[in-house]
């Protein structure tokens with residue numbers, strides 16, 4: 569089994585629909601392939617969190633935050649229902665759109681660092697540290713996951729650090745919003761929020 573064949577099976581597995589020889593083949597691939605294993609662990613964690621989400625309540629701050637970005641009531645409910653009924657599928661869509669969408673992305677397999685941005689040529693990566701050097705400008709948004717982001721130069725878009733550390737030098741200039749997401753649940757909401765943001769644009 570290759571990675572392309574494994575991905576849909578991972579989602580079937582998380583939805584509880586995977587049986588027999590497919591299940592065995594997937595297990596074999598996950599043991600052999602670090603990339604898919606890491607993705608599986610991430611999806612499994614996300615899937616479990618989405619399943620634990622409380623019922624939609626207006627008083628729920630996080631939910632309200634997400635909802636505020638959404639159109640009419642009826643659509644809101646069916647959208648949340650869809651996520652509740654198909655958590656793995658929803659997460660897959662989020663991953664698909666966010667991770668493999670219109671952005672350039674770079675992964676460092678050793679440290680599982682992820683850097684995402686529309687323009688990465690002015691970014692220096694040393695181990696799990698991502699540096700925007702002084703005098704350099706990153707056009708557009710910059711997202712760093714599981715690493716340290718050190719900004720000495722300019723970023724014209726939004727800056728997001730997920731499960732990492734942000735280090736802003738006095739010379740740094742960020743034109744957009746700076747967001748730090750550290751909790752796993754915050755990360756899920758961040759992904760969903762980002763996904764909804766993309767839908768509404």
Ligand SMILES: [Zn+2]
Nearest residue numbers: 570571601604
């Ligand atoms: Zn694989």
